[in-house]
């Protein structure tokens with residue numbers, strides 16, 4: 001098994017059955033994490049990129065079975081920020097030194113591509129990258145967003161098991177999800193995808209397919225999150241995802257896509273106080289602190305007890321593991337290419 005990992009460190013390829021073998025064998029976990037950490041260091045360096053996350057609307061037309069802000073959860077107090085409020089948060093993030101603003105929301109079509117374009121244009125007056133995470137739109141809408149200056153787009157495939165995808169996402173189409181990702185790629189967005197680890201009935205084989213899908217798409221960013229069960233969703237009686245398995249998926253993703261950006265996700269730290277640091281030492285190089293107004297944060301509850309980043313603790317923790325906070329925009333391969 002160690003030989004397989006050594007091969008992946010050099011060639012950045014593994015077959016499906018090799019990935020399955022590694023995912024199933026826990027005795028090699030430390031070797032896998034150490035190897036992914038070395039690849040991360042060689043390809044992206046010791047800098048950790050901080051992205052300021054603004055959750056600007058929790059209104060969603062989708063009904064994903066795992067998500068706390070799903071359309072059919074009547075207990076959610078819904079909110080939608082005004083353009084000026086979003087820009088105020090972006091100002092704050094820029095003044096605080098962030099080099100990327102991430103605009104995330106439920107699938108809220110009140111925010112037309114044209115309206116979002118106005119917001120993007122206003123933010124792009126600053127020397128920052130803009131990442132969008134707003135869900136599925138048409139090619140034409142994505143084009144408007146790209147033309148306005150958006151640099152990156154996050155859209156997790158969630159799972160590549162088509163049957164499971166259908167069960168988890170009533171009324172949505174797996175084909176359309178993939179279409180969106182390929183459209184985003186072809187429009188020149190740095191494109192992020194990723195999966196939920198621990199969905200009911202998800203197999204190790206399908207997690208291996210997920211990793212191979214990231215490679216096939218040539219994803220620029222991959223976010224892996226363990227499922228955290230929300231009590232007001234149809235998955236309320238399921239178990240949380242396995243943190244170690246999620247970190248293994250992350251580490252294998254780093255071996256196969258050595259220069260991409262991989263966040264240590266909030267869901268990982270929510271499951272375990274050391275979860276974020278463990279991810280940073282197994283291939284991750286990005287953290288996304290939430291800069292949304294406090295009154296909104298509590299209503300953007302995709303899962304319960306979401307932790308926030310304690311900035312001063314983060315600085316100390318990063319120092320302890322030999323990492324620094326980047327002052328760059330942090331595109332793929334730790335590049336600081338001219339912004340659009």
Ligand code: SAM
Nearest residue numbers: 066067105106107133134135156227228302303
């Ligand atoms: N609407 C946009 C989209 O679909 O891409 C962005 C917002 S969506 C709430 C962001 C991510 O939250 C999803 O990609 C999903 O993986 C994650 N998420 C939702 N519910 C979750 C849960 N219960 N546990 C862990 N992650 C969850």
